[in-house]
Amino acid sequence: MTLSRALPATLLLPLFLLLVGADDTSPLEGGTESVAEAALLEGGLADAGVAGATDGSDAGVMLGLVPPVPVPSREEDPPITRLRSLPAKQDVLARAKKDAQGRLVVPGPQGDVPLTIDPVLQSQLTGILSQYRVPYGAVVVVEPSTGRVLAMAEHSRAQPGMRGLATRAVYPAASIFKIVTGAALLEAGVTPENETCFHGGKRRLSEKLLQDSARDGQCHSLAEAMGKSANVIFAKLTQRHLSPKALKHAAARFRFNRELSFPVPTDVSLAAVPEEDEFRFAQTGAGFGDVYLSPLHGALLASVAANGGVWRDPVLFEPGADAQPQTAEQVLSPEVARDLATLLEATVTKGTARRIFRERGMRVPGAVGKTGTLADRSPFRDYSWFVGFAPKDNPKVAVAAVIVNEPIWHIRATWLGREAMRLGLARLPPGALEAPAKDEPAESPEEESADEELPSDEMAGAPAAPAASQSAMTRP
Template sequence: MRRWIVVGIAALLVAVTLPYLRSEAAPDLGLAKLAFGDPGPVGTTKRKVVPEALHKVDLAKIDVRGEVATAPAWGERTASLTVIPKYQRAANRLLREGAVAEGAIVMTDIKTGRVLVWSSYSAEAPLRDIASEAFAPAASIFKIVTGSALMENGLTPSTRECYRGGKSRIDDSDLLRDERRDKWCATLSEAMGRSLNVVFARHALDHLEKEELESIATRYGWGRDIPFDVPIEKSRYEFPEEANELAKVAAGFWHTTLSPFQGAFMATTIANGGEAVQLYIVDKVKDRDGDIYVGPTERHVLGRAVEEKTARAVTEMMEATVEKGTSFTTFHDRAGRAYLKETRVAGKTGTLEGKGYLFTWWVGFAPADDPQIALSVLVANRGDWRVKGTQVASDMLRVYFADKGVKGVTDPTGGSK
């Protein structure tokens, strides 16, 4: 009898402690390994000055008239930037000639984290650094977060779901499966490409807890102070406790905001196989006595945001946006010929109305199979509009790859001299 009591106690101890042992052995891909708490710049201070070297670098006033892009800083200091003047001029032109109310374009070098374009535009004064602001709703860009969370929960890009409704809104009734009424079916790749709201909402309802969605969102920078050379407004998120409302957020309906900077940060992270790399834009700062700050000379890794296989799967899903989804018409001519026929592109569009604006996003990178640049575009239109974010993104990628001499690619701006 005593022996059975001892065996029972031992079994109970194993049952109680095993979850903790498993937890200890599990790989930590979460917040602890992402050094978002690190102090911003990773360059070298040449001389100690007060205030610090990067104080009040004003990226709303970037000057690209010379061979090197510059921005004013505190007092008589000048910051030399990593921005490429001809790309910056092209970006400025695309926003200006697109007659947008407000907009921003951020383009980064995938491997180094250097910012190649930092363009903000507003049709009304005063000048603002819109690229650093997180006032716009994230809209369907948040499907990248949800897609990543679903991949880490065992789903694949080929996971299939039949659905109905949800084109511009989701009703609770849309979340209930009905074999007679669910006449359309799509894989997760197709759902990402065509931005199918109900497919994402149903999968989130079935597979994701609030904490899982929040974990991925914060690893991509939501609600975090992402290290950078200048202050960046933190994106906001609010995840409802009610399951159906959380599913709607997972599909991109309200409760989240995003800055163009963070869009580029997220795209750069996915393009780097899930590894978060610190972005930087300041190459040097000098005053009357010479250099006081020199930017980083090597890549600085913040940590791993998602598993490499997750990043690969999300990339595959994002490629569907350009191949056969919401960006098809802007990345192809009327005959269906790709403007970037030799280049695979991974991207995601987002569209949402609010605050008197029609907000349109494009976030992604190229080439998808050997990434060079990440791109984040926000366009905010009022009333009649001329361009959306996906059109500006297509043109900006054409500017870059035409400059790189990729066969068959033309610059839609004519070179923006």
Template sequence: MNAPLRRLAMIVTAMFTALMVAATWVQFVDAGRLRDDPRNSRTLYEKLGRERGAITTADGTVIAQSEKVDDRYQYQRKYPKGDLYSAVTGTFSVTTGASGLEAAEDKYLSGTSDRYFFRRVSDLLTGTQPSGAVVETTLRDSVQQAAADGLGNQQGAVVALDPKTGAVLALYSSPGWDPNALASHDRSAAAQARAALEAEDSEPLVSKATRQSYPPGSTFKLITTAAALESGDYTADSLLDGPAELTLPQTSRTLANDDDRPCGTDGKTSLADALRVSCNTAYASLGMTLGQDVLREQAEKFGFNAGFDIPIGVAASTFPTGLDGAQLARSAIGQDSVTATPMQMAMVAAAIANGGVVMQPNLVRTVRGRDLEVLDAPSPDERGRAVSRQTAASLTAMMEGVVESGTGRRAQIPGVSVAGKTGTAQTVAGAAPHAWFTAFAPADDPKVAVAVLVENGGNAAQEASGGSVAAPIAKSVIQAALAAPSSGSAG
């Protein structure tokens, strides 16, 4: 064979080899990614061509279900509660695929989980129409409704947790959005609905409970207090300097208390009283004394600086590095570059309520197949210990003081001891502050921990504070949680 033919043979061989490698890659190595791509219409037709499993609350309220329809998709996804649970369910869309719990639990809802293998074989042999599993969440409908009613037309979020198990009792983001509009089989209408939502300044498609983080303001003082108590150098009775204003290090700027007055007699206040009245200057000084490494380590023990799934994704809350003195002082009171999701601040309260142990938040109670067999039932999962049991007890007593005679009075519930902390977080210049409240109850035997965020003061605008705006919402959510009938262990 002459040289040109040899070269041609080599090129043809190389081309065939490349073709075989590409075909093998597509059919085997990359098959899973291509199958799960939301733009893959064949996969979408296959999933919509079977009855997708329902999503329910722990008390049996259906929040997502499939209905038989006479079109090429065969089943239409419906959301009976509309925007009330949109931050939880997400949607199952013919245009953009799945989001929220619809995406996180898709393998069960669509019936494609490996646990369905023998069921799929049986359905094939018997001619039975395949269907997905029912995902029962840990949510309580009455608690979720209380969160929505409390926020009303205000933008913000509410998260309620079972401190002992991490079960999510409520997860609400306002404004919500209608998943039915995006689940429409009319691709043009669904695309227009999504474009309209994406154009809104309030960003309803972004869950304010789990995906958006904010300066936590004075609710972060719980973490600064925890760090002080854990150091062994402070108790609830330790005296701190609480002047009317504090000059920040290496600057000419000052940090003042909300009422522009000193805290305590002669500008001296106990740690417990500093938390009760939310004394900024005392906590700024305390944070600088403790140091940024101590504060960051304490924040991370509560869950900061790490994202996680519940199984929907929760964005990481942040405590930054490389702070100068002024930044550290402001960070100790939850300002500057410190950010937190409402889920994270609910976890802080829940950990204190749980004797210092942080539980992994979880939205899924059980997954059940067509014959009600349990396919999955997540067990309560400890993330780690944030503080000692003794520190948790001290924090609880101090938080009770906040509600009994401090900034959180509007969260008081007759006959129920409530432990809480207010927060009024400054944002950009000229904007109204965010109003926060995080709490748990009953303080002596906690059943629920809650975090409330009202963006930019809600209807109160510049006059807002965590105590006046967010605390009453938390009160109503706690009352609903304590009144809700138990449906067994919700892990």
């Protein structure tokens, strides 16, 4: 649906509903439109700050260039502190029941409506989150080529009964935003092979680190920088090759600051891109900015690279025989999408997720992705992310996993994301994966990456028991 004028009411509604816990009519009870679409059909209010959507060209102002609400400060006002449970009437998955064919269905005006959710995969992932008693956790699995949501599992030990975690954008995006920055850099002419030298910046950035120095003893290509989540390189490249306008446009095309069309109320993933402060702008490009992401949106980010640069809206209800073809939008060129997948592959082959994805018996053929980690200091919350898809050359599943841990924890998102990929691919019919990758020989210790995002004690497949907790880390 193309908008010709600003409609901030439709942008604000999902965020408002989820943060305050409003109880509005379920879309199933009122027809096929989402709550926001219904508001759109009734007419919206114009606003000079947000112009209508266009095709993304400079002829108009793209929807999403301006956040629909003030973006909260991650350090001073973490959005997770205002988390409220999804109202029961809007909790489609909680209302779903199995029919005679084993599908999950919900009642609709004209009979039962089947969901795209795979009941077995949904149960497996929910069980993992519950077994390891995560304080807050959610994982989403999507079929990239169609947008069908195959699983949307969640659990909260900190707030039992909390619902809606998979569609909440209360989690700092951290280094997952490097996917957006990476795409913008590729469009600016930086190639996966271009090298940048640096020093420091593993956990924090400073303006001095962004200046070339005789201390710059390491050099990484853009692909290696993505794989190892090299903050200084991304900050340097953001400062040198991008403008706030370019990064805003990239974020808007990836649907930041824009409403997602989905039957379950979904937060707008907010992204603040500073214009006046050059250092804060560089920090944002490296994943240290005030940017928030929902797990559903995270899986869709991965799907863009998997689909050759095509954005597809998520689908929760199986389309009927008379359904219209889903609208697809080319948001990246196929060439940029291909190079972006190359950047993401480095995370798994030689970067921060390398050990997790090389566990014997737990490997995922052709997996690519991005990790992310940030922490709130007081009270301490460790946010860990994994976003990716597999197989690279024949994408069948895209996943996003987020876990919010306390100082003592049991599992983190990279492990959970790998399991979501592995279990999702295992549900495919025989022959769906062409020429699966062969297991590679084990590495010698000296070959292992020194920049792993996770401590080695968590890297032995599934943790033996929830009691085997580890200390959290705090880097993007």
